[in-house]
Amino acid sequence: MKGRARASAAHADRVFASCAQLANDTLGDLTGLCLLDHALAGRGQSGQLRAKQIAHWLHALGWLEAGQRTPVTVEHEHGQWLTAIPLEQSDGTLLGAFCVQQRVAQRVAQSARYAANLTQGLRPVLDCLQRELAAAPPQYSSTPQTRVRTLSR
Numbered sequence: 001m002k003g004r005a006r007a008s009a010a011h012a013d014r015v016f017a018s019c020a021q022l023a024n025d026t027l028g029d030l031t032g033l034c035l036l037d038h039a040l041a042g043r044g045q046s047g048q049l050r051a052k053q054i055a056h057w058l059h060a061l062g063w064l065e066a067g068q069r070t071p072v073t074v075e076h077e078h079g080q081w082l083t084a085i086p087l088e089q090s091d092g093t094l095l096g097a098f099c100v101q102q103r104v105a106q107r108v109a110q111s112a113r114y115a116a117n118l119t120q121g122l123r124p125v126l127d128c129l130q131r132e133l134a135a136a137p138p139q140y141s142s143t144p145q146t147r148v149r150t151l152s153r
Helices: 002-027 051-060 111-121 123-135 144-151
Strands: 030-037 042-047 072-077 080-088 094-103
Touching: 002 030, 002 042, 002 094, 002 111, 002 123, 030 051, 042 051, 051 080, 051 094, 072 111, 080 111, 080 123, 094 123, 111 123
Parallel strands: none
Antiparallel strands: 030 042, 030 094, 072 080, 080 094
16 A cells, blocks of 8 residues: 555656646746645645645635635735636536746736636646546545545545
8 A cells, every 4th residue: 555655646746747847838937836635735836835825825715615716816925926726627626726926027917817817828737737636536534524525425
């Protein structure tokens, strides 16, 4: 079982590295990337982003609740804009979130439009991540709520 877990982790690392490279090639000026899973736990991060801080922010936005999630952009640090993009199944079930941080020379005037444009530009990366997360075996957690959800699927 430990060998299977190591192989799965190595595969996840390769997938994140490939998607990070593709995102960098697509957008250029990225200063950080982060991939979170369905429970907003970190699956990969690079640069200046910290998965736990982003997970806390998305949790506060209600991303773990059922409902419509939309890409969101916020100034993370001076001149650094963080965009979180939900990755969902067709039924709206959260698969994870892909987050990118960019250095932007001017203040973003319309953050919703900025997030939507960034999402469109990253569509090949997001489609790949969505397929990978949908195909991944469920992660088991020690919380009773997660075990009940997992067993009831």
